[in-house]
Amino acid sequence: MEKRTSLIIGASGGIATAIIKRVISQQNSDVIAISRSTTDNIKINSQKLHWLSSDNTETSILSxxxxxxxxxxxxxxxxxxxxxxxxxxxxxxxxxxxxxxDQLRHYYDINTIIPMLWLRHLLLNLSLSGSCSIAVLSARIGSIEDNQIGGxxxxxSSKAALNMLLxxxxxxWQRRHPGVSFLSFHPGTTDTALSAPxxxxxxxxxxxxxDFVAEQLLSIMTKSDNATNIQFLDWAGKEVPW
Ligand SMILES: NC(=O)c1ccc[n+]([C@@H]2O[C@H](COP(=O)([O-])OP(=O)(O)OC[C@H]3O[C@@H](n4cnc5c(N)ncnc54)[C@H](OP(=O)(O)O)[C@@H]3O)[C@@H](O)[C@H]2O)c1
Structure with missing residues (x-):
């Protein structure tokens, strides 16, 4: 069985931690994890986990x-x-x-610009497999059509902008590198520090x-047949209106 490598960015978060644990528990699957945190707070002593630290500035992303x-x-x-x-x-x-x-800028910086900067430099500089599957954690709240309650x-709006960029x-990318697929993913309300309050x-x-969300996401990514090169899906694999 060929070895597969997954790159997980924002690696110290609740959902990311669960994804990393699941991926490295699979056979022949390695993870390169990237986080602002300098140490692997997941505490998994595994040769399959390579922990890199980045402060998400463009200089740091490039290096x-x-x-x-x-x-x-x-x-x-x-x-x-x-x-x-x-x-x-x-x-x-x-x-x-x-x-x-300042608040709007902060949301856009972290939720919209940081993911896009990573994608810019990863797609232009890395060696990706021909059928590379790329998922970005978005949210149903970023759906313009679904916005019934405001607030x-x-x-x-940072997630709506993220969706449009994706x-x-x-x-x-469909023209430049067909085969690479993109997923804008809504995990559902998940018990992490982000949703706690x-x-x-x-x-x-x-x-x-x-852990449930990680399982759903990885299963959706595995099933992705690259026929549609971008989808906005929720945890159940159901389409979310853009
Ligand atoms: N939990 C939910 O209910 C829910 C619902 C819908 C969508 N989502 C989305 O799912 C994703 C993961 O969320 P989560 O629930 O796992 O939340 P979390 O535990 O708070 O993790 C958030 C991640 O974002 C990164 N981050 C936080 N502040 C940052 C900053 N100032 N600069 C750069 N990166 C920063 C962190 O990466 P580092 O490792 O670099 O610290 C962290 O891994 C998010 O995009 C969130 O919007 C979550």
Whole structure:
């Protein structure tokens, strides 16, 4: 069986950690994990996990991509998980009065620009397998059509912009490198630090474990036949309207 290598970016997050554990438990599957965190906080002592640190600036992204290139490995899967909903800089806006420029910029920087910068440098510089499958963690809230309740201006619009960038990239890549497939993925509400303050009104059966979401995502990526080079899917593999 040929060895497969997955690249996971934003590797210390709740969903990313579960994905990494699942992938390295598979036979002949290695992971290159990239995080702001300098140490592997997953505490898995495995030769199959290569932990690289990056602060997501363009200089750091370029040097990380060079490090991966120097490893001489072909990449089969890329999963980008970076995202922020609340931290000491931002919290979801409930109404127009809550909008401010710094907060919007912060959402766009992390949820939209960082994933796109990684894709730019990875796709242009790395050796990817001909049928490389690329998933980026988006959110149903980024669906313009699905927006019935409003609110969360910054998070919502940063994911909508991410989706548009992904779709635009997929159209270009279909011409330049057919075979590479893109997935904009909605994990559902998942029990991680990101959703923790907002879980009170979520029914128990609708709050997923990171492990369940990781299993669903990896299964969807495995089934991807590359016939459609981009899809916006939820955890159940169902299409989400753009
Ligand atoms: N949990 C949910 O209910 C839910 C629902 C819909 C969509 N999502 C999406 O799923 C993805 C993963 O979320 P999660 O639930 O696993 O959340 P999480 O545990 O908070 O992980 C978030 C990830 O984003 C990265 N990140 C956070 N702040 C950052 C910053 N300032 N600069 C750069 N990177 C930063 C971190 O990467 P480092 O390793 O570099 O620290 C971290 O791995 C996100 O894109 C989120 O929007 C989650």
């Amino acid at each position: 990380t991509v060079k490090t991966i290139n120097d490893m001489g490995i072909e990449i089969d899967n890329i999963i980008i998980t970076n995202g922020v909903l609340h931290n000491n800089v931002v919290k979801p806006e409930k109404r127009l009065e809550d909008i401010n420029a 969360w201006y910054g998070y919502r 779709k635009t990239l997929a159209i270009e 907002f879980q009170a009104n979520v029914a128990k059966e609708k709050l997923f474990t990171p």
